[in-house]
Amino acid sequence: xxxxxxxxxxxxxxxxxxxxxxxxxxxxxxxxxxxxxxxxxxxxxxxxxxxxxxxxxxxxxxxxxxxxxxxxxxxxxxxxxxxxxxxxxxxxxxxxxxxxxxxxxxxxxxxxxx
Amino acid sequence: xxxxxxxxxxxxxxxxxxxxxxxxxxxxxxxxxxxxxxxxxxxxxxxxxxxxxxxxxxxxxxxxxxxxxxxxxxxxxxxxxxxxxxxxxxxxxxxxxxxxxxxxxxxxxxx
Numbered sequence: 001x002x003x004x005x006x007x008x009x010x011x012x013x014x015x016x017x018x019x020x021x022x023x024x025x026x027x028x029x030x031x032x033x034x035x036x037x038x039x040x041x042x043x044x045x046x047x048x049x050x051x052x053x054x055x056x057x058x059x060x061x062x063x064x065x066x067x068x069x070x071x072x073x074x075x076x077x078x079x080x081x082x083x084x085x086x087x088x089x090x091x092x093x094x095x096x097x098x099x100x101x102x103x104x105x106x107x108x109x110x111x112x113x114x
Numbered sequence: 115x116x117x118x119x120x121x122x123x124x125x126x127x128x129x130x131x132x133x134x135x136x137x138x139x140x141x142x143x144x145x146x147x148x149x150x151x152x153x154x155x156x157x158x159x160x161x162x163x164x165x166x167x168x169x170x171x172x173x174x175x176x177x178x179x180x181x182x183x184x185x186x187x188x189x190x191x192x193x194x195x196x197x198x199x200x201x202x203x204x205x206x207x208x209x210x211x212x213x214x215x216x217x218x219x220x221x222x223x224x225x
Contacts, residue, residue, distance in 0.1 A: 004157075033212060042201065043158065043215035058212055090157050103150075103213065105157030 002026050006091050006106035013081040013113045021076040021109050023091035031094045032074040033103070034058075034066065036087040043090065049074055081113045116141040116204040120219040126196075128225045132189040136202030139183040145205045147178060148213060149187045151198040158201065158215070161187065192223045 007022045025032065030051045035043040035058075045058030049068040063085060065077040074093075078085060088110050092103045119137040126132040138147065148163040162169055162176045164185075169176045175188040189196055201218040205211070 035215070042217045045212045045214065048212050059214070088155065092157070102160040102163075103158070105159070107157055108155065 004091055004093055004104050004106035006089075006109050008109060009107065010110045011112070013078075013111065015081060015083065015113060017081050018077070018079050019081070019111075021078070021089055021091075021111075023074045023076065023106060024072050025074075025091075025093040025104070026072065027093060027095070027104065028071060029093035029095045029104075030071065031101075032068065033092045033094075034064075034074070034076045035090045035092065036060065037090065037108075038087050046076065046089075078111075083113050085111065086113045087111060116145055118202045118204050118216055120200075120202050120216070122217065123220045123222070126189075126192045126221060126223050128194060128223055129191055132187075132192040132196065132221055132223070134187040134189075134200050134202075134219055134221065135184065136187070136204075137184045138202070138204035141182055141204045143182075147176065147182075147185050148201075148203040149174070149176065150201045150203070150213075150215070151196075152201070152218070153195075153198040161200075192221075194223050194225065197221060197223045 004025045033048040034046040037043045044060045047066040049055045055066050088108045090108050092105045094101045094103045116138045149161040150158040152158045164176045178185045199218040201215050203213050
């Protein structure tokens with residue numbers, strides 16, 4: 001199993017550009033999450049999904065959009081990139097279990113907006 | 115989710131036990147305590163979680179006080195590779211609920 005795979009690993013965007021961060025998991029997990037982490041800070045939840053076709057906002061959803069058309073994929077769309085969106089983005093997935101079970105994280109996508 | 119308080123940093127000698135405290139005095143009865151760690155800039159890694167009882171796995175032990183207002187993560191024999199940021203999270207009592215990460219404790223293990 002590859003686990004949770006994120007692409008790209010690094011990206012530089014100009015202000016106002018748009019892009020999609022890809023996230024794929026091969027563990028057949030129902031639950032998927034997008035977090036961002038600014039330098040020296042903890043992780044903040046952007047969006048999450050409890051299954052295909054169902055998404056919900058987290059703490060910091062403004063400037064982002066998500067979709068969940070399949071169990072495996074949970075892409076994060078950045079519209080009109082701003083310098084404040086410079087961050088490391090982590091995708092995670094989990095299965096049902098005690099509490100939220102164990103979250104499996106990807107390696108992260110490092111985004112710089114100039 | 116309940117708010118958690120952790121010391122910003124701790125040091126530990128290699129081979130010794132590392133005891134990481136976490137205060138979660140506002141935790142409700144059905145909220146779990148989770149521990150994750152993040153090594154350098156990698157994605158966070160799950161360590162352990164529990165509700166009321168103490169828990170142990172191959173990585174660590176989790177000791178939860180009887181009133182559940184605080185807990186301690188114990189790494190029994192810390193190694194240099196355990197140097198990381200450790201996050202204590204209280205909340206999320208059902209599948210699909212999002213975990214809220216704070217700033218965590220930076221554990222430095224030295225030889």
